[in-house]
Amino acid sequence: MKNRLMCCLGLLGMGLGLAIPANLAFAEPEGSEHRDSFAELSAEWWQWAVSIPSPLDPLVTEGNNCMVGQHGDVWFLSGIFAGGPEPVARTCSVPEGVPLFFPLINNVNINTPNVCEQKSNDLSVRELRAQVAPVMDTATNLSVEVDGKPFEHFRRVRSKVFYVAIPEDNIFNAFCGGAGSVPPGIYSPAIDDGFYALLQGLRAGTHTLHFHAENMNSTQDVTFTLHVVRVARSVRHPSEH
Numbered sequence: 001m002k003n004r005l006m007c008c009l010g011l012l013g014m015g016l017g018l019a020i021p022a023n024l025a026f027a028e029p030e031g032s033e034h035r036d037s038f039a040e041l042s043a044e045w046w047q048w049a050v051s052i053p054s055p056l057d058p059l060v061t062e063g064n065n066c067m068v069g070q071h072g073d074v075w076f077l078s079g080i081f082a083g084g085p086e087p088v089a090r091t092c093s094v095p096e097g098v099p100l101f102f103p104l105i106n107n108v109n110i111n112t113p114n115v116c117e118q119k120s121n122d123l124s125v126r127e128l129r130a131q132v133a134p135v136m137d138t139a140t141n142l143s144v145e146v147d148g149k150p151f152e153h154f155r156r157v158r159s160k161v162f163y164v165a166i167p168e169d170n171i172f173n174a175f176c177g178g179a180g181s182v183p184p185g186i187y188s189p190a191i192d193d194g195f196y197a198l199l200q201g202l203r204a205g206t207h208t209l210h211f212h213a214e215n216m217n218s219t220q221d222v223t224f225t226l227h228v229v230r231v232a233r234s235v236r237h238p239s240e241h
Contacts (some may be wrong), residue, residue, distance in 0.1 A: 038155065041101050042192050043162035045076050046108050053169040057081075060171055066092035074198075077102040079211070081171055083218030093227045097201035104142045104154050105213040105220065106194025107132045110164060110187050116176035125161050125189050132193040135216060139195060144211040146199070154197040163188035204230040 048069050049059055058065040059081035066077065075098050080088055094100065109128040112118045136156070144151045166172065168184040176182050195213075209224040 038157045038196055039160045041074065042157045042159040042194065042196055045101060046190065046192055047162060047164055048076050049078060050164045050166055050171060053167045054171050055169065057171055064091050064093065074099045074101050079220045079222050083220050085219055087221040089223050091225045093229055095231045096204045096228050099201055100199040102197065104195040105139050105215055105218065106192055107135050108190060108192045110190040112187055115182055116172065125191060128189065128191045129193065136193045138216040141212060141214045142195065146209055147207050154195045157194060157196045159192035161189045161191055164190050202226065202228045204228050
């Protein structure tokens with residue numbers, strides 16, 4: 001039986017139209033070094049997403065929870081866990097100049113022996129990837145608009161192998177039989193397969209982000225109102241040199 005802790009998430013697809021302002025440029029070129037960074041970021045995205053308890057997790061809550069768990073130089077955006085047929089509207093405050101990393105649509109697969117109907121034996125990385133790939137092969141109707149302008153650049157990313165730290169009140173319980181179905185702990189290996197993009201930090205002000213994505217398991221139609229907040233920049237006094 002396939003591992004049931006294989007969850008699909010339809011999220012964001014971004015690309016670059018010639019009329020897009022410079023501050024909306026696609027952040028990374030196509031070199032292998034940058035592909036590696038996307039593979040690392042996609043792993044970190046899931047580590048962020050599944051580590052947050054359900055009452056605060058932006059994947060399953062309706063409020064302005066996008067800032068929960070954010071740290072570092074890149075912020076993550078999310079859609080709706082497992083997707084849904086109805087359009088969703090969200091509001092999010094983000095710092096000015098901070099890159100935003102997100103998937104159009106993605107799929108995580110986690111080795112969970114004796115949990116969520118996985119057989120007792122461990123699943124290898126190769127087996128985890130083989131289960132996910134056919135789902136991601138069906139991705140279609142990927143589109144996004146930023147401030148009413150189309151964004152079209154994105155790439156398929158197979159993540160680095162990673163682990164996840166799952167809390168007691170986690171987002172998988174609802175899909176695996178209810179509270180306590182997925183015990184808290186460290187689970188490994190985990191992998192992700194999806195379509196990702198990185199948006200350069202937006203200028204201060206209000207921006208609109210709309211995206212639509214589908215695959216065999218998920219449909220997403222989400223509109224973000226992004227309030228980009230100006231932040232103070234540290235200035236070194238001459239006496240500090």
